[in-house]
Amino acid sequence: MTPTATLGHFRAEAADNKKKKPMQNMTPQNLRTPGPTPIPHDIVDAMSSPMINHRGPEFDTLIKKTTEQLKQVFMTKNDLMVLTSSGTGSLEASVVNTLSPGDRVLAATAGAFGDRFVDLAEAFGADVKRMDFEWGGPIDPDAIRKALNDDPGIKAVLVTHNETSTGVTHPLEEIAKIAKGEFDKLLLVDAVSSLGCIPLPVDAWDCDMVGTASQKGFMIPPGLAFISISERAWEAQQTAKMPRFYFDLAEAKKALEIGQTPYTPNLSAFFGLSLALDKLLEEGMENVFGRHASVAQYTRDSVEELGLELLVADQAYASDTVTAVKMPKNVDGKAFMGKMRTEQNIVLAGGQGKMSADIFRIGHLGYVVKEDISEVITALKKVLPEVGFKP
Amino acid sequence: MTPTATLGHFRAEAADNKKKKPMQNMTPQNLRTPGPTPIPHDIVDAMSSPMINHRGPEFDTLIKKTTEQLKQVFMTKNDLMVLTSSGTGSLEASVVNTLSPGDRVLAATAGAFGDRFVDLAEAFGADVKRMDFEWGGPIDPDAIRKALNDDPGIKAVLVTHNETSTGVTHPLEEIAKIAKGEFDKLLLVDAVSSLGCIPLPVDAWDCDMVGTASQKGFMIPPGLAFISISERAWEAQQTAKMPRFYFDLAEAKKALEIGQTPYTPNLSAFFGLSLALDKLLEEGMENVFGRHASVAQYTRDSVEELGLELLVADQAYASDTVTAVKMPKNVDGKAFMGKMRTEQNIVLAGGQGKMSADIFRIGHLGYVVKEDISEVITALKKVLPEVGFKP
Numbered sequence: 109m110t111p112t113a114t115l116g117h118f119r120a121e122a123a124d125n126k127k128k129k130p131m132q133n134m135t136p137q138n139l140r141t142p143g144p145t146p147i148p149h150d151i152v153d154a155m156s157s158p159m160i161n162h163r164g165p166e167f168d169t170l171i172k173k174t175t176e177q178l179k180q181v182f183m184t185k186n187d188l189m190v191l192t193s194s195g196t197g198s199l200e201a202s203v204v205n206t207l208s209p210g211d212r213v214l215a216a217t218a219g220a221f222g223d224r225f226v227d228l229a230e231a232f233g234a235d236v237k238r239m240d241f242e243w244g245g246p247i248d249p250d251a252i253r254k255a256l257n258d259d260p261g262i263k264a265v266l267v268t269h270n271e272t273s274t275g276v277t278h279p280l281e282e283i284a285k286i287a288k289g290e291f292d293k294l295l296l297v298d299a300v301s302s303l304g305c306i307p308l309p310v311d312a313w314d315c316d317m318v319g320t321a322s323q324k325g326f327m328i329p330p331g332l333a334f335i336s337i338s339e340r341a342w343e344a345q346q347t348a349k350m351p352r353f354y355f356d357l358a359e360a361k362k363a364l365e366i367g368q369t370p371y372t373p374n375l376s377a378f379f380g381l382s383l384a385l386d387k388l389l390e391e392g393m394e395n396v397f398g399r400h401a402s403v404a405q406y407t408r409d410s411v412e413e414l415g416l417e418l419l420v421a422d423q424a425y426a427s428d429t430v431t432a433v434k435m436p437k438n439v440d441g442k443a444f445m446g447k448m449r450t451e452q453n454i455v456l457a458g459g460q461g462k463m464s465a466d467i468f469r470i471g472h473l474g475y476v477v478k479e480d481i482s483e484v485i486t487a488l489k490k491v492l493p494e495v496g497f498k499p
Numbered sequence: 500m501t502p503t504a505t506l507g508h509f510r511a512e513a514a515d516n517k518k519k520k521p522m523q524n525m526t527p528q529n530l531r532t533p534g535p536t537p538i539p540h541d542i543v544d545a546m547s548s549p550m551i552n553h554r555g556p557e558f559d560t561l562i563k564k565t566t567e568q569l570k571q572v573f574m575t576k577n578d579l580m581v582l583t584s585s586g587t588g589s590l591e592a593s594v595v596n597t598l599s600p601g602d603r604v605l606a607a608t609a610g611a612f613g614d615r616f617v618d619l620a621e622a623f624g625a626d627v628k629r630m631d632f633e634w635g636g637p638i639d640p641d642a643i644r645k646a647l648n649d650d651p652g653i654k655a656v657l658v659t660h661n662e663t664s665t666g667v668t669h670p671l672e673e674i675a676k677i678a679k680g681e682f683d684k685l686l687l688v689d690a691v692s693s694l695g696c697i698p699l700p701v702d703a704w705d706c707d708m709v710g711t712a713s714q715k716g717f718m719i720p721p722g723l724a725f726i727s728i729s730e731r732a733w734e735a736q737q738t739a740k741m742p743r744f745y746f747d748l749a750e751a752k753k754a755l756e757i758g759q760t761p762y763t764p765n766l767s768a769f770f771g772l773s774l775a776l777d778k779l780l781e782e783g784m785e786n787v788f789g790r791h792a793s794v795a796q797y798t799r800d801s802v803e804e805l806g807l808e809l810l811v812a813d814q815a816y817a818s819d820t821v822t823a824v825k826m827p828k829n830v831d832g833k834a835f836m837g838k839m840r841t842e843q844n845i846v847l848a849g850g851q852g853k854m855s856a857d858i859f860r861i862g863h864l865g866y867v868v869k870e871d872i873s874e875v876i877t878a879l880k881k882v883l884p885e886v887g888f889k890p
Contacts, residue, residue, distance in 0.1 A: 331765035
């Protein structure tokens with residue numbers, strides 16, 4: 109068989125396989141992790157569009173359209189760049205493009221993702237003043253004020269808007285008023301599990317760098333990250349000495365001007381993103397936020413009705429994208445989550461970091477409606493008694 | 500309209516849109532850029548599989564299976580990590596995981612991607628001895644030997660296996676014999692447009708770090724990068740002081756041990772990769788290499804028969820993944836490429852860097868057979884006279 113004949117066979121087989129079920133032959137799960145989220149069918153189809161030249165006119169149109177729409181979702185007139193990476197890539201970009209080794213930064217953390225932001229800044233040589241708050245509670249803005257008062261050398265404040273590991277939405281608006289309005293510091297925001305789901309008006313709150321990712325509010329798979337950059341952040345970029353290449357935002361900006369990215373972009377996700385943004389903006393961001401708020405409230409109410417306890421005591425800080433529930437005493441968490449997955453086809457998330465065994469989490473962000481959560485509640489009613497839970 | 504009702508509408512619309520054509524409503528082009536490449540239909544379908552929990556058992560199975568298969572394609576027993584990034588991310592990973600600022604490295608370049616490797620190493624503070632070779636020709640191994648003899652302080656050699664911008668395959672085997680066999684240096688290889696298409700037996704040639712990307716030989720879209728890491732490279736990692744977080748391979752290794760990635764992976768591309776690797780290994784890598792070699796030879800022969808001139812004078816170094824053709828005198832390159840695209844539905848690549856206007860390039864890698872190139876040749880015969888070409 110010649111090589112070409114081999115591929116000929118290979119192509120015939122491809123056409124044949126097309127009639128079969130997808131590779132993994134999976135029943136779609138009710139995927140209730142806080143990202144990745146389920147993907148709407150028409151977005152899946154859009155993602156199946158044929159590859160294009162990422163240095164050609166089709167991509168020029170695509171990146172300029174999606175960038176303008178993303179700015180609407182971010183509620184910003186700032187520059188905005190799309191990176192081919194996970195959300196963490198956008199956080200690395202925010203740090204390495206604004207800071208120099210030795211720069212003093214204040215990083216507030218109350219969970220695994222707050223901790224990650226600290227680790228990232230330290231990895232690149234920032235001098236991090238770390239402030240720890242209780243997991244399951246919010247960051248205290250007054251403590252931020254005090255820390256900034258006590259240490260005028262601080263250049264930047266790093267904060268997580270929505271702490272995915274605990275299901276807490278930190279009071280970013282108040283923190284921004286202090287960090288920006290009172291102290292005029294750079295403000296770098298991890299908005300990975302909030303942007304597009306929970307209001308975060310980037311310009312109104314004057315956030316300098318805001319990073320998020322495609323698999324959360326945007327209803328597309330992981331593989332793209334989005335970051336907005338204020339003028340103040342661009343100024344900082346001029347003198348920032350942390351080394352950067354893949355995440356150099358000045359290179360991204362230069363490429364965007366000619367409708368490109370510096371390095372080959374995740375085209376499939378871009379195809380999906382374009383339709384996802386059409387859909388979000390058609391629904392209207394106020395409606396999208398309202399939907400998240402009402403589904404989240406329904407989740408919290410239903411969980412409490414089952415006799416389960418929420419991790420977040422103060423509902424004012426409970427996240428509208430993910431709800432953390434205390435693992436009931438006497439319940440084997442692994443057995444419980446396994447039964448939910450294998451018998452009920454519902455995928456919940458466990459705890460993270462030091463809370464691995466203490467909680468389970470229900471994601472309700474992106475492509476989600478109340479009915480998706482009703483299914484979870486029905487399944488919990490069935491499974492919890494089987495694993496020894498007594499309300 | 501309540502938010503849920505809005506989404507209800509939104510879901511009905513999604514089901515309706517599903518019957519329509521994909522978002523971009525595009526006729527598939529004969530995409531002859533040297534990556535991204537066309538994607539086989541069954542791989543597109545596999546990529547449409549529903550999202551899964553990237554911290555759950557399905558992903559554990561998926562990453563372990565694909566990693567083992569990738570090692571077969573890399574012909575290595577070394578560790579291998581999958582990164583959610585473009586190919587350049589794998590090159591950044593190779594540099595920042597093995598080097599410290601101030602380390603002396605030798606970087607040989609004869610094109611835009613060789614230049615990029617230099618820029619990357621310099622961005623992270625390496626002390627780069629840069630060796631320039633003529634664009635369109637190969638790196639001279641004897642010159643590498645001389646440079647290593649002259650400068651014993653050199654710690655690592657950085658080299659591009661296949662220079663995509665000129666269509667030259669550099670003599671990596673000979674360079675490796677010198678850099679490793681004679682001088683025992685670290686060898687970091689950019690194999691973005693060669694691996695899986697042109698033989699690169701990583702262990703036989705003793706390459707320490709070899710990086711490549713999904714949209715080239717692997718027949719899937721851009722958005723994943725692959726990198727192999729030798730024991731020697733891991734030793735270097737222990738003392739390497741360049742800062743790293745997103746591209747920290749020790750974190751990737753730790754996560755892989757529990758069937759995960761440190762940050763949310765590009766799941767769609769992973770679904771496609773799994774099937775793509777099944778197909779490549781079923782075809783057999785020797786057949787895959789043979790197919791690339793024969794399609795490339797056909798490309799070069801046909802182009803010369805048209806009276807066009809190849810950039811690469813010495814066919815021994817002509818790449819089997821991309822062919823660079825000198826833009827004929829008196830031909831307006833933009834008009835020519837535009838006509839090929841809009842009238843013939845064939846997308847060629849222009850030149851890069853200082854050769855932007857001097858050449859055009861025909862990609863023939865990944866999902867490619869002779870018939871794809873025949874179409875290009877037929878179109879060239881029609882279009883070239885229309886833009887003033889006289890053989």
